[in-house]
Amino acid sequence: MDQKPVIETHELTKSYLNHNVVDNLSFDVKEGEIFGFLGPNGSGKTTTLLMLIGLTEATKGWARVAGHDPTREATKVKRTVGYVPENIGFYSDMNAKENLQFLARLNNIPDSVSSKKIKEALEKVGLKDDADKLTGAYSRGMRQRLAIAEILIKEPKIVFLDEPTLGLDPDGTSRIIQHIQSLSREKNITVLLSSHDLKQVQKISDRIGIMINGKMIALGTLEQLAEEKLGVGDREISLDDVYMKYFQEV
Amino acid sequence: MTGVGTIVRKELEDHFSSYRFVILFALITMVSLITTYMVGISLRDELGGIAKPKFIFLMLFTSTGPLFSLVQFVAFFGPLIGLVLGFDSINRERSNGTLSKLASQPIYRDAIVNGKFLAGVVTIIIMMSSILLVVSGLGLALIGVVPGIEEVWRIFIYLIISVFYISFWLGISILFSIVFRSIATSALATLALWIFFSFFISMGASVVANTFVPINQTSRENPEAVMKHAKIQRAVSLISPMQLYNDSTSIIIDPTRKTTRSLILMGPIEQFSLKRFSRPLNLLQSITVVIPHIITLIAITFICFAISYIVFMKQEIRSI
Numbered sequence: 084m085d086q087k088p089v090i091e092t093h094e095l096t097k098s099y100l101n102h103n104v105v106d107n108l109s110f111d112v113k114e115g116e117i118f119g120f121l122g123p124n125g126s127g128k129t130t131t132l133l134m135l136i137g138l139t140e141a142t143k144g145w146a147r148v149a150g151h152d153p154t155r156e157a158t159k160v161k162r163t164v165g166y167v168p169e170n171i172g173f174y175s176d177m178n179a180k181e182n183l184q185f186l187a188r189l190n191n192i193p194d195s196v197s198s199k200k201i202k203e204a205l206e207k208v209g210l211k212d213d214a215d216k217l218t219g220a221y222s223r224g225m226r227q228r229l230a231i232a233e234i235l236i237k238e239p240k241i242v243f244l245d246e247p248t249l250g251l252d253p254d255g256t257s258r259i260i261q262h263i264q265s266l267s268r269e270k271n272i273t274v275l276l277s278s279h280d281l282k283q284v285q286k287i288s289d290r291i292g293i294m295i296n297g298k299m300i301a302l303g304t305l306e307q308l309a310e311e312k313l314g315v316g317d318r319e320i321s322l323d324d325v326y327m328k329y330f331q332e333v
Numbered sequence: 334m335t336g337v338g339t340i341v342r343k344e345l346e347d348h349f350s351s352y353r354f355v356i357l358f359a360l361i362t363m364v365s366l367i368t369t370y371m372v373g374i375s376l377r378d379e380l381g382g383i384a385k386p387k388f389i390f391l392m393l394f395t396s397t398g399p400l401f402s403l404v405q406f407v408a409f410f411g412p413l414i415g416l417v418l419g420f421d422s423i424n425r426e427r428s429n430g431t432l433s434k435l436a437s438q439p440i441y442r443d444a445i446v447n448g449k450f451l452a453g454v455v456t457i458i459i460m461m462s463s464i465l466l467v468v469s470g471l472g473l474a475l476i477g478v479v480p481g482i483e484e485v486w487r488i489f490i491y492l493i494i495s496v497f498y499i500s501f502w503l504g505i506s507i508l509f510s511i512v513f514r515s516i517a518t519s520a521l522a523t524l525a526l527w528i529f530f531s532f533f534i535s536m537g538a539s540v541v542a543n544t545f546v547p548i549n550q551t552s553r554e555n556p557e558a559v560m561k562h563a564k565i566q567r568a569v570s571l572i573s574p575m576q577l578y579n580d581s582t583s584i585i586i587d588p589t590r591k592t593t594r595s596l597i598l599m600g601p602i603e604q605f606s607l608k609r610f611s612r613p614l615n616l617l618q619s620i621t622v623v624i625p626h627i628i629t630l631i632a633i634t635f636i637c638f639a640i641s642y643i644v645f646m647k648q649e650i651r652s653i
């Protein structure tokens with residue numbers, strides 16, 4: 084894809100107690116792309132996402148999301164970005180519909196418009212029959228799908244998904260992956276997907292960034308990374324192999 | 334101010350549908366009714382046959398009866414309303430993971446704190462006014478005296494001061510819910526502060542006064558020393574919002590009181606005769622006496638609100 088970047092960072096750094104958790108990170112994500120943001124636990128993926136949506140301040144460097152500074156123009160960024168955190172939370176004493184309605188109100192969507200959207204979104208993610216259940220009784224997979232429904236209501240230009248398939252069974256995982264793919268294809272939403280689930284990321288990502296200890300040590304399409312590390316062979320390229328190769332070097 | 338309205342609305346729905354609120358409300362209504370009933374009965378008995386003095390209606394609020402007066406009850410128990418409404422307001426959202434969601438929507442971050450505070454204040458207003466209405470109704474039925482215009486005004490001002498007072502505690506508890514990640518910790522901290530201000534400040538005040546101006550056999554005779562002692566004690570105890578509240582409301586609700594100072598170097602007989610022949614303060618005079626107290630009360634509410642702001646705006650919001 085040859086598009087203009089919608090997410091850009093330049094020497095983005097976050098340190099806690101003088102330790103750089105995200106270390107001079109410079110990369111960009113282009114419009115409409117699915118960017119797989121990979122790395123082991125504690126490598127700084129979540130921290131990067133937090134800086135990109137203004138939930139924590141960068142120590143050094145800058146970021147632009149849809150052309151805005153996430154710290155100084157936080158509301159503008161938040162209008163264009165849908166963020167699904169690692170531990171997605173819902174008001175457990177409200178049902179799915181009420182949770183979505185609250186979200187719609189926060190996004191200035193009037194109830195008359197949102198009620199139809201909520202119905203459609205719940206249908207799309209397969210939660211129609213559980214719409215009146217309190218979300219406190221939802222399983223992990225249902226919660227993740229409800230988070231996708233939130234994205235469908237908000238209709239952002241960009242989504243940040245932090246480990247969306249964490250703790251899901253294979254069926255739940257593939258459903259989420261499909262939804263992410265359709266967000267990208269049908270609505271042309273740019274997706275920044277953090278994960279350590281290599282197989283799934285490999286399936287849908289246009290480009291991949293590998294982060295280890297706060298540094299982006301590899302960036303490109305799967306083919307590019309494979310060529311760089313493995314030499315292109317005739318066997319099927321697996322992200323696992325590429326990833327392990329990088330990992331061994333660090 | 335985008336988002337404040339939405340959050341206020343949700344918070345109000347949460348408050349009014351929570352067991353916590355219902356229990357608190359029931360408890361306060363119960364105690365108020367019992368207090369008023371006892372005070373009303375004893376007032377009726379005492380006043381049987383004699384001409385009704387002025388401002389008898391206000392005595393419903395200030396007479397101690399066999400237990401305590403309603404004003405005393407609110408001073409002591411009011412903070413608990415504020416604390417209960419706020420102690421887990423932010424950290425519960427944090428631990429549920431909903432704070433990340435709230436803070437990543439296109440609203441200003443202060444809308445979250447403002448919305449929660451405003452919803453709490455509305456709840457406090459509703460609670461306090463309904464209690465005052467119920468108490469007035471019961472009092473009316475018991476002593477059979479209709480309050481005059483001035484009395485209604487005084488009750489109204491009392492209501493406003495009370496709302497500020499309880500809102501201060503709400504502000505404190507919201508601050509604690511921002512600073513402390515754990516709900517149990519913020520609950521304990523708010524409780525500790527409440528006990529500290531309720532009991533320790535008054536104790537501490539006399540300790541401090543005693544260190545600077547010891548009152549013993551010889552100095553007891555010296556009026557200057559006694560005055561000085563009382564002054565220090567008062568100054569220290571004014572740190573406590575409870576003292577501020579007690580002082581200001583007792584003047585507002587009791588027109589015969591002319592000063593917030595409690596030490597009067599006069600014998601009881603002299604005092605009594607003085608009270609008898611002097612005219613009560615009019616409303617404006619009463620307000621003038623307590624306006625510094627009220628301003629201080631409002632100022633500390635805003636200060637603690639400002640601290641909440643500063644802390645929350647810079648805070649990292651991570652879904653743990």
Ligand SMILES: Nc1ncnc2c1ncn2[C@@H]1O[C@H](COP(=O)(O)OP(=O)(O)O)[C@@H](O)[C@H]1O
Binds near residue numbers: 124
């Ligand atoms: N508030 C904090 N104070 C100190 N260290 C932190 C804080 N938050 C995160 N970290 C550290 O930052 C590193 C990166 O964390 P994170 O971005 O969550 O990694 P990932 O999402 O890739 O698993 C971890 O080592 C974590 O311990």
Ligand SMILES: [Mg+2]
Binds near residue numbers: 125128130245246
């Ligand atoms: Mg993470």
